[in-house]
Amino acid sequence: MTEKKQLILNLFEMACISHISHGLWPLPGNNRHRFDELEYWTELALILEDGGFDAVFLADVIGAYDVFRDGPETALREGLQSPNLDPLLIVPAMAAVTKRLGFGVTFSTTYEPPFAFARRASTLDHLTKGRFGWNIVTSYLPNAARNFGLDGEIPHDRRYELADEYLDVLYKLWEGSWDDDAVVYDRERRIATDPSKVRYIDHVGETHRVAGPHIVHPSRQRTPVLFQATGSPAGTEFAGRHAELVFTGGRTTEEFRANKRNMQEAAVRNGRAAEDVKFIASAVVVVGRTEEEAADKWRLFQEHASIDGYLAHASLPVDLTTAPRDISVAEAIERSGKQLDRAPMLPLHLTVGQLLDSLVGGRRERFHVVGTPKVVADEIERWLDVDGIDGINLRQFHSFGTxxxxxxxxxxxxxxxxxxxxxxxxxxxxxxxxxxxxxxxxTHIAARYRGGANFDVPVPPLRFPVGGQGAAA
Known part of the structure; x- marks a missing residue:
């Protein structure tokens, strides 16, 4: 009998008041306002560890959402990902009270030097005994670029080119700078580390010059588990070279399968096997002991959802709440004088009313189920066996209720x-x-540096499709 595919189960989190389910933080019993308390994270870690979760997936941003209504005021009122804590600093507290739970943590390749991040990642992999994963992002908010001294965003595909070199530096540090047996702790000879087994990397590239050696000895995993969230053509090529787990989606089974197939083909082009990449989808799961209980919960979440929060999160260049409900989204943007290319992901054919209602009033995702445990489990099995996902990032509507x-x-x-x-x-x-x-x-490209090999052999550049722009990730 064929063995059943097992679900990778992650909770989707962020160290802020309102992550992706906007307007719900004031609900009775919701703990989101406690995000800045250490106890919030240790309590959550124990719930996840005891509840059979594989990991907590921590999102992050390094800028404010200030495109909608030409400023950050709406996002700040909503608690939309601001205030927001550094997720890397939360991991040791959660790791201290758990033994099995993993951590997938977001960090951007665009603005901070790779040597400093290599140290932080290795430290976390040591402190968690090999339970650390990194969600690779390139950062898309205009305010993030201004926070790091730029006038505006670096173009989408260019960010992936920069990220490719960034990871090349990290791989040299993580995989090649130290041998596994470099640390000897020889008390009699008074030798902590054998110097002959540690080496400079001497990376000189277009963007980075890093001498090394790595300042941290090899951790259990050396390179953390590599997550990536993407759906764009450039992101797909990047994932094919680097990612182990891809956080992606699709509005239909066919769309998800196409995304998956494209990334598997990219992996094969990079000398890897198709099964070297697993696929995680964002999932809405609202469950009750009865159908009525589940429906009541979902109704409560819909009634309290914030349109302003969702519009600000989408960084819309136009305030659709002021437009007539019966005109198309495309016409509303044209009337505002804004450029359509500033809203590439919007369903421009819908009326304004249809779009606004869809934000808070119903099923928006393919991976969405409301019902009893049996109904939910039946649907998750379909996601695994028919759609072909490997796991879910469980979207939260209530903390810790979800x-x-x-x-x-x-x-x-x-x-x-x-x-x-x-x-x-x-x-x-x-x-x-x-x-x-x-x-x-x-077969992973990082393995080429093991034992200090190939430091001076250039990596072939990634070949991104022409016109690859199209998705923030």
């Missing part, structure tokens, strides 16, 4: 069906997700 509901009601049902991992022997994040050990496979 995670608790899933852990208490859905996890037992998925376990009965053999859809969740129960083997506790794999304690590194990479081994838990792939079952192939702690380190990157030899």
């Amino acid at each position: 995670a608790q509901d899933f852990a208490e009601l859905v996890v037992p049902e998925l376990r009965r069906r053999g859809r969740l991992q129960t083997d506790a022997s794999a304690t590194s994040l990479r081994d838990r997700l792939f079952g192939r050990g702690d380190r990157l496979p030899d």
